[in-house]
Amino acid sequence: MNNTDLTRFKDTGTLYLSAPEAAELVRRLGLPHCLAHMAEHIRTDFLRWADFDKSARTAAHSKDGVIELMPVADDHRYSFKYVNGHPGNTRLGLSTVKAFVVVAVVDTGAPLFLSELTLTTALRTAAMSALAAQTLARPESRVMALIGNGAQSEFQALAFQHLVGITTLRVFDVDPAASAKLVANLQGSGLHITVCQNTAEAASGADIVTTVTADKTMALILTPDMIEPGMHLNAVGGDCPGKTELHGDILDAAKVFVEYEPQSRVEGEIQHKPADFAVNELWRVLRGERAGRDSAEQVTVFDSVGFALEDFSALRFMMDSAVRLGMGERMALIPQLSDPKNLFGSLNLVTPAALRQQSNCIAA
Amino acid sequence: MNNTDLTRFKDTGTLYLSAPEAAELVRRLGLPHCLAHMAEHIRTDFLRWADFDKSARTAAHSKDGVIELMPVADDHRYSFKYVNGHPGNTRLGLSTVKAFVVVAVVDTGAPLFLSELTLTTALRTAAMSALAAQTLARPESRVMALIGNGAQSEFQALAFQHLVGITTLRVFDVDPAASAKLVANLQGSGLHITVCQNTAEAASGADIVTTVTADKTMALILTPDMIEPGMHLNAVGGDCPGKTELHGDILDAAKVFVEYEPQSRVEGEIQHKPADFAVNELWRVLRGERAGRDSAEQVTVFDSVGFALEDFSALRFMMDSAVRLGMGERMALIPQLSDPKNLFGSLNLVTPAALRQQSNCIAA
Structure with missing residues (x-):
């Protein structure tokens, strides 16, 4: 372009x-x-x-x-x-x-x-999540929990399979029909998929946890007891004021990455944190100006809100x-x-004859 | 709608x-x-x-x-x-x-x-100008000076002919080819058109003066010596910061009407006037909340900038x-x-077979 x-x-x-x-x-x-x-x-x-x-x-x-x-x-x-x-x-x-x-x-x-x-938005959101995980998750990540099995879930699943190396999905949705739809849509993808009974079961043993729920209320999808050392959390669903997915304590204990700090402080998971809560813009990590994950045990969070760029x-x-x-x-x-x-004249809007006729018409 | x-x-x-x-x-x-x-x-x-x-x-x-x-x-x-x-x-x-x-x-x-x-913009600008003139010009107005004979000029001419009752145009443009184009385009319209040598000659004897020039600089298209009692000035071309057509003294001596005051103070002819310079929003006149023209001798100005509504x-x-x-x-x-x-699933993005194939492809 x-x-x-x-x-x-x-x-x-x-x-x-x-x-x-x-x-x-x-x-x-x-x-x-x-x-x-x-x-x-x-x-x-x-x-x-x-x-x-x-x-x-x-x-x-x-x-x-x-x-x-x-x-x-x-x-x-x-x-x-x-x-x-x-x-x-x-x-x-x-x-x-x-x-x-x-x-x-x-x-x-x-x-x-x-x-x-x-x-295109569904594709770019999944591509963005995968790009962040390539940068922040442990390289040996193979198991992903996928919480929320709605319209965006298959795109997330395939992006993480093809760009990050995920082979196994542990999926959960409050609506069992949504999980059944995901399983049907991903049949033949080569992904091993386990449908779980709740979020904690899905998160158990996962290297990466992707939350892509549609709840509009302040939901607590992930709580601190579900978090294991070294996890990467890909928080996609919390993306506007009043819409979050993660318990605040998870953010306090993790290293948090965002797309564009001014927007994320309003719309992201960090909306309830004080203005000086430490966040890292992902572009700085991609440019090598900031460190990504500091250790294999560290919990990393990509607080994704979706950005015009x-x-x-x-x-x-x-x-x-x-x-x-x-x-x-x-x-x-x-x-x-x-x-x-x-x-x-270029549009040939009226011919002189038509002008005359219209003129008479109106006058009559 | x-x-x-x-x-x-x-x-x-x-x-x-x-x-x-x-x-x-x-x-x-x-x-x-x-x-x-x-x-x-x-x-x-x-x-x-x-x-x-x-x-x-x-x-x-x-x-x-x-x-x-x-x-x-x-x-x-x-x-x-x-x-x-x-x-x-x-x-x-x-x-x-x-x-x-x-x-x-x-x-x-x-x-x-x-x-x-x-x-559509050319049409609505002309329709807006005609609506303002229906409300503000003297009812017996028949002669209009048309200063600036570019892309919008024919639309203004026909709107004033059919909606205001103008029968005679006195036209001028710094580019004689523009005036020739206007005359050719309006052949057969029934309008009597005189091509003039300068703005003063065009304005002389006009009931309404329409300025629709394209100059980006601070132009003085109309000066006080050209103004006659009872004229209505339809100032269309001055529509952004730094782009005006009327000498400031004309505004001081006239009753000025605008579309939307906050926008006109930035973009209109009144941009050089103090914040308390008196203007009248046209919608209030249309609603009967404000007077339009106060006397047959008063000079009225419609300071048009074009408004989203x-x-x-x-x-x-x-x-x-x-x-x-x-x-x-x-x-x-x-x-x-x-x-x-x-x-x-609704978009039928991939069949299971295609998923398998793509999966092998990437892995290979």
């Missing part, structure tokens, strides 16, 4: 990747391939952290939910994500969260790419792949004018 | 109106019809001013320009406009300003409508018209899931 593609897109409109086409793209390239490349794109962008303008998001709250616009830009590309959160949507048979994204050219303001972001990286992969595979459609969101100063 | 259309859109995706289709819609309904209905939609929304959440915009500045997101919402509909401003674009054969818009359902967050906004109103017209005419296409921006909790 460098500047050389500018002219290529100049006169061809906006490339549009629909939700069905994004799924087809993932089928064609293979889910493990997509996860691996997204993780690498995120790593690359995290290594050039300072290049990004990490603007504030705008949020419009209503009684049923929230609609947010999340912009992020570097010197070449601007992108913004549209995302909503409406907990009551499932009653209407709609998804709680829906997202799409636009990528534009910073130099000209031209919208380059419009894409679905529901599937990760969408930017994931989109870079989806857009480049779509262009390479000749997927997506061209949209004419912006008029192509033969003369930019002659909008009226 | 009331709530009854919610179910209709629930399972049919987002309606997309492209730039060519928006032009076709205007051709089919007739430009005067579209201008008249947009003006009425703006009036209706201005009358319920307090119902809108007039959020701040986000702006991403770069060396070549700016990209902005402008959200606005009422209890039922949320919309945001993407718009850029890149003065150097014309060198590349691109438009300086490009815009598109998304309308979503507040109750669910579902994106309902995606539309071009370049043509006007886009919302204009979009309401374009969307309703597209639905009524069966225009636009359905987009699948959001995946339609048979089970919202089973993103992985």
Whole structure:
């Protein structure tokens, strides 16, 4: 997504990747391939952290939910994500969260790419988790507890299988049907899966514990008695004010890593901790500026909230792949004018005869 | 755009109106019809001013320009406009300003409508100007000076012809080719058009003076010597910090009307005036809460900067018209899931066989 593609897109409109086409793209390239490349794109962008303008998001709250616009830009590309959160949507048979994204050219303001972001978000969240675990978990980690077996769980499972080396899953969900769905979806993946009766049983003996629950209330999914030395905790589900998954004592006893400190202090597991509670931004670890895990016994926590830059990286992969595979459609969101100063004439809005007729019409 | 259309859109995706289709819609309904209905939609929304959440915009500045997101919402509909401003674009054969818009359902967050906004903005700006002049200009106004004959000028001319009763135009542009283009485009409109040698000549004898120049610098398009008693000044071109068209003394001697005071104090002609410089918000005049013109001799100024609510109103017209005419296409921006909790399975991302194969592949 460098500047050389500018002219290529100049006169061809906006490339549009629909939700069905994004799924087809993932089928064609293979889910493990997509996860691996997204993780690498995120790593690359995290290594050039300072290049990004990490603007504030705008949020419009209503009684049923929230609609947010999340912009992020570097010197070449601007992108913004549209995302909503409406907990009551499932009653209407709609998804709680829906997202799409636009990528534009910073130099000209031209919208380059419009894409679905529901599937892409599930992929990038899993890729981000795996990238953090590659960096923070013990290298010999093979067993993962997966607490919460909803919409994101299979993506987490496959990312950890292919990018971290997990071979065994110990899964639990308050809804047994969710676990059954996960087992059915991952049949043939090569993962050994044990369905457990509660979180403690699932966590027992795990090298990594991934929590990806959907509870909106302040939940205590993990309590200190479940934690074993050397565990890596991948806390994905706690991602907004009032939504956490970990008991506070776990955080006190662990080394905590976050994506972007200002955002995580509001939205993350650390939202109840004092402002000077020590956290480490992951990009500094990736750059070698900060240590990751200090010992094999240390408990590490990746307090993941999802950050706009990760969408930017994931989109870079989806857009480049779509262009390479000749997927997506061209949209004419912006008029192509033969003369930019002659909008009226270029669009051939009215002929002189029509103008006369309309004029009479109105006068009559 | 009331709530009854919610179910209709629930399972049919987002309606997309492209730039060519928006032009076709205007051709089919007739430009005067579209201008008249947009003006009425703006009036209706201005009358319920307090119902809108007039959020701040986000702006991403770069060396070549700016990209902005402008959200606005009422209890039922949320919309945001993407718009850029890149003065150097014309060198590349691109438009300086490009815009598109998304309308979503507040109750669910579902994106309902995606539309071009370049043509729609030109229409709504002209409709807004005409609505203000209907309210503020002397009723017997028949002659309009049109200073600046660029992309927006024909829309202004036709809006004032059909909605205000203007029969004669006195036009001027520093670029004679722009005026020639305007004359050619409006051939057959029934308007009597005189091309003038300078602004003073154009303004002489005019009932209304519309300035719609593109100069980015602090220009003095209108000076006090050009102003005659009872004139209405429609100042469209001065619309961002550092971009004005009127000499300050004109404002001091006139009654000034704006769209939304906080925005106009930053972006409008009044940007150099002290914070207590008296202005009148137009919606209060439309509601009958404030007087408009106080006498036939008074000079009135509509200091127009373009406000997100006007886009919302204009979009309401374009969307309703597209639905009524069966225009636009359905987009699948959001995946339609048979089970919202089973993103992985619903999208049929991988078959068990493919999972096995991919697993071997990566391991090999």
